[in-house]
Amino acid sequence: MQRLAGKVALVTGGARGIGLAIARRFAREGAAAVILADLDGAEAERVAPENPAFHPCSLDVTKDQDWTRAIDRTVSRHGGLDVLVNNAGIAVVGTIESVTLEQWRRVQDVNVDGTFLGCRHAVRAMKPPAGRGGAIINLSSVSGIVGGHNLAAYNASKGAVRLLTKSVALHCARRNYGVRCNSIHPGFTETDMLRDLAAGSRYSPEELRQRLQASVPLGRNAAAEEIAGLATYLASDEAGFVTGAEMVIDGGVTA
Ligand code: NAI
Secondary structure (H helix, E strand, C coil), X not given: CCCCCCCEEEXXXXXXXXXXXXXXXXXXXXXXXXXXXXXXXXXXXXXXXXXXXXXXXXXXXXXXHHHXXXXXXXXXXXXXXXXXXXXXXXXXXXXXXXXXXXXXXXXXXXXXXXXXXXXXXXXXXXXXXXXXXXXXXXXXXXXXXXXXXXXXXXXXXXXXXXXXXXXXXXXXHHCCCCEEEEEEEECCECCCHHHHHHHCCCCCHHHHHHHHHHCCCCCCCECHHHHHHHXXXXXCHHHCCCCCCEEEECCCCCC
């Protein structure tokens, strides 16, 4: 069954990790076009040839003009936008005492401002009469639900994404835009982000991976493909009554 047949999707941070896993799954589910929108435009160019539905796009989620260009091009080339996944995000390890103001601002800039701009541009493109409705999916984290002593900036940013999602969902529902907006809250997922987290800690990437895994009731970390499965459900018409929801996928960490 092709659950996203004919849909046009844009995935930020789509060149690697969870974003690329989501893009691959969307294409397998019949999406007509999947825009791999990434700050690392060269990496998006490198992976795009693997699937005819993939279209690379250089986009910095913090730049309003990049969004205007990316969305305009998507609508003019592919006839509309059905799904936006605000997946691009960065993590910095640091406590309230150690995180620098510069690090704090950079995390809020990418994770919060980037998601805000994405939601705003997508709502404009998806709402009638020009648009045909759609689904917005925001990558928050278990760190948007529970605190961690050394994730001050990341916790704050992912908590903001969680509630921004609900505000967008209610705005669109009240106006009958046909636009749903939901957040995904993964537990630790094995991607290159591990390197960045390990760099700010006293552990090697492998030690950190094992420590994180030991704290998960199911006894392992998530695979990016498992997050992609949940994103596919939220993007599909099967989730037609799901909006403003926070979908936790964490192996029981927050249970
Ligand atoms: P990653 O670090 O492997 O990939 C992130 C991608 O986003 C990269 O391709 C990078 O170039 C791109 N990116 C970074 N800044 C950008 C910007 N300003 N504009 C456009 N693209 C930008 O990350 P991963 O692990 O795939 O995470 C994806 C999302 O899932 C993030 O929002 C992250 O916070 C969230 N998440 C990840 C978890 C994990 O354990 N890996 C757990 C919970 C949430």
